[in-house]
Amino acid sequence: MEEVSDRLRIRIARKEFPAVGAQGANLVIEDLDVSIEPRSFVVLTGPSGCGKSTLLNIVAGLDTDFEGAIDLGNWVRRKTFVFQTPRLLPWRTVYDNIALSLPEGDPRRANIAGLVERVGLTDKVNAYPERLSLGMQRRVALVRGFVQEPDLLLMDEPFVSLDDPTAQELRQLLIDLWHRVRTTVLFVTHDRTEAVMLATRILRLGGGAATRLDDFDVGLTRQQRRDSEAVRLEQNRIFGAS
Amino acid sequence: MASSSTSQEHSASRLGRFRSGRLIWPVLSLAALVLLWEVAALVAAYAGKARTFPGPSEVAATMVREFRSGALQTHVLATLGRVAVSFPIAMFLGSVIGIALGRMKGADRFFDSWLIFFLNLPALVVIILCYVWLGLTETAAIMAVAINKIPNVAVTVREGARSLSRDLAEMAEVYNFGRWKTLRHVTLPQLAPFLIAAARGGLAIVWKIVLVVELLGRSNGVGYQLGIGFQLFDVAMILAYAIAFIIVVQLIEIGILQPLETRLNRWRR
Numbered sequence: 001m002e003e004v005s006d007r008l009r010i011r012i013a014r015k016e017f018p019a020v021g022a023q024g025a026n027l028v029i030e031d032l033d034v035s036i037e038p039r040s041f042v043v044l045t046g047p048s049g050c051g052k053s054t055l056l057n058i059v060a061g062l063d064t065d066f067e068g069a070i071d072l073g074n075w076v077r078r079k080t081f082v083f084q085t086p087r088l089l090p091w092r093t094v095y096d097n098i099a100l101s102l103p104e105g106d107p108r109r110a111n112i113a114g115l116v117e118r119v120g121l122t123d124k125v126n127a128y129p130e131r132l133s134l135g136m137q138r139r140v141a142l143v144r145g146f147v148q149e150p151d152l153l154l155m156d157e158p159f160v161s162l163d164d165p166t167a168q169e170l171r172q173l174l175i176d177l178w179h180r181v182r183t184t185v186l187f188v189t190h191d192r193t194e195a196v197m198l199a200t201r202i203l204r205l206g207g208g209a210a211t212r213l214d215d216f217d218v219g220l221t222r223q224q225r226r227d228s229e230a231v232r233l234e235q236n237r238i239f240g241a242s
Numbered sequence: 243m244a245s246s247s248t249s250q251e252h253s254a255s256r257l258g259r260f261r262s263g264r265l266i267w268p269v270l271s272l273a274a275l276v277l278l279w280e281v282a283a284l285v286a287a288y289a290g291k292a293r294t295f296p297g298p299s300e301v302a303a304t305m306v307r308e309f310r311s312g313a314l315q316t317h318v319l320a321t322l323g324r325v326a327v328s329f330p331i332a333m334f335l336g337s338v339i340g341i342a343l344g345r346m347k348g349a350d351r352f353f354d355s356w357l358i359f360f361l362n363l364p365a366l367v368v369i370i371l372c373y374v375w376l377g378l379t380e381t382a383a384i385m386a387v388a389i390n391k392i393p394n395v396a397v398t399v400r401e402g403a404r405s406l407s408r409d410l411a412e413m414a415e416v417y418n419f420g421r422w423k424t425l426r427h428v429t430l431p432q433l434a435p436f437l438i439a440a441a442r443g444g445l446a447i448v449w450k451i452v453l454v455v456e457l458l459g460r461s462n463g464v465g466y467q468l469g470i471g472f473q474l475f476d477v478a479m480i481l482a483y484a485i486a487f488i489i490v491v492q493l494i495e496i497g498i499l500q501p502l503e504t505r506l507n508r509w510r511r
Contacts, residue, residue, distance in 0.1 A: 062412050081416040087409050091431040091509045100427055101417040128509040144417075 007035040008076055008152065008184065010059060012068040015051065028054050029066075032211045034203065038075055038151075041178060041185045043195040046205035052188040053084075055205070056154050059186060072152075076184075079152040082145040084160060086137040088129040095125045098144050108147060115143045119173060135166040142170070146177050155187040159194070171197055175225055196235045197225050296478040304482040313467075318486055320463040324452045328387035329444060335388070336395025336444075337437065341429075343396065344403020360393040365451050369458055378459040387451050394447065395440045402436030434506045442499060449491055 015029040028051040036042055044052045057063040059070055060081050072079075080101070088097045098112050116122055119139040129137050138158060145153055159167040171194065178185060189195055195202050199218045206212030216238045224230040276298050283297030296304075308314035343350040343357070369386040376382035406429065414424045430437075456465025464483050471480035 060416055062415065079416070081413075083409070083413065085409065087413040089410065089427060089431070091434075091506075092427060096427075100419070100423065130509065130511045148417075 008073045009071040010034045012066055015066040029211050038184055039182050041200045043187045043199035043202050045195045050205045053156050056156050056188050060154050076151045078148050078150045080145045080148050080150040082141050082155045082158045084156045086141040090130050093126050094140050098147055101144050115147055119143055135162055150183055153183050153185045157189050192235055192239055197231050294477050300478050301481045304478040317464050317467050321452055325449050328384045329448050332388045332391035333395055336392040337399045340396040340399025341403045344400040357393055365390045369455050373459045383455045386455050390451050391444055391448050398440040399436050402433045406432055438503050
């Protein structure tokens with residue numbers, strides 16, 4: 001029994017979006033049952049509309065309108081979410097945006113300066129988000145996700161609409177942070193290279209009726225993740241040469 | 243640290259505006275208006291209507307006289323006091339109603355026609371009814387002003403509450419902001435432009451309604467003095483009090499509302 005509660009278990013018997021106007025009800029997920037081990041980096045991938053983001057919202061507790069149950073195990077107490085857009089409060093400074101995710105007087109607030117330095121934003125702590133580039137805003141959102149030292153970190157395509165070098169830099173930063181904090185990550189992306197680079201395990205979602213799920217383990221070391229050739233070979237092994 | 247640098251920038255830009263001549267224009271145009279008025283008053287004096295069409299110099303003299311006697315301050319302060327009490331009441335209740343209607347679709351559907359009714363109810367009717375039902379009291383006066391203003395505030399704030407960001411609400415939920423933190427850091431900043439707009443329009447309307455309330459059922463205040471001026475056909479006094487109060491309201495606008503807005507907007511690019 002101990003073993004069961006050790007795992008984060010996502011069971012979704014049925015999730016559909018109700019009919020809107022002429023469009024009928026849309027069945028997104030059916031009969032999905034996944035367990036996730038602590039401290040793994042799980043990437044959810046699949047074609048658009050397969051329910052990746054919906055799944056993330058359900059695990060986050062933002063969407064409660066589904067049949068099934070999310071068992072957070074005995075270890076998920078704090079969960080944070082890095083969204084597809086940074087979702088920063090434009091009227092609060094970089095520092096306040098990060099600090100507000102922690103209660104007043106929380107000792108973890110002392111870690112903010114270090115994390116901000118780590119993502120290279122020390123000279124921007126007192127700036128307002130709209131004066132920063134999108135890449136910088138995403139770094140702030142990343143720090144906000146990590147500063148709580150969450151047991152579960154949910155990420156929904158946090159690096160889309162960035163230019164390639166910036167996205168690449170942020171991925172390295174994420175790997176760095178993850179190796180330091182060693183939290184469990186559930187990361188959604190449709191980018192296969194990104195998936196292979198980051199994941200210890202990849203789940204490919206089919207979507208729709210009787211949701212198909214392909215499950216792959218990624219066997220890359222931390223060093224290999226920086227090596228685009230190694231990433232390419234692993235990607236071919238998992239998804240086949242394309 | 244950040245705020246002092248912004249206020250420096252702000253005053254620097256004001257100085258710049260003056261130097262570049264943008265402040266010259268309102269001053270020139272006001273001077274032209276006064277000049278035109280003086281000329282018209284001279285013409286009226288030739289036609290024997292000096293008493294009912296006094297010029298700016300005579301109005302200024304009346305203002306100084308009333309100021310020396312202390313009457314001007316007494317009545318302006320009485321009116322200002324009523325504005326100061328009824329305006330926050332109207333802002334607070336109007337905002338609460340506006341937020342509630344903007345967030346709850348059912349309530350909005352039900353109460354929308356009530357709101358339209360009160361929006362279109364003439365101010366004079368509310369004032370008369372308050373006096374009839376509650377007597378010629380200060381409470382009735384304050385209530386009449388507040389009731390007149392609440393629907394306007396509610397409609398403006400409702401617009402803001404309808405457009406609150408769902409993205410940020412979800413963020414606040416995931417990061418366990420709780421009610422108070424969400425209100426302070428997520429909801430109110432989004433409503434700020436609407437609250438400022440409601441306050442601006444509110445101030446302009448409220449003081450005018452206060453004058454009518456005073457005219458009909460109070461024994462002090464600018465409205466009461468205007469009533470006396472009307473009975474005596476003393477136009478110089480009417481204009482002296484009206485202009486004195488316009489100046490006070492403009493000072494509130496420039497001294498309080500505009501700096502507040504600048505402060506609330508400093509995060510914008």
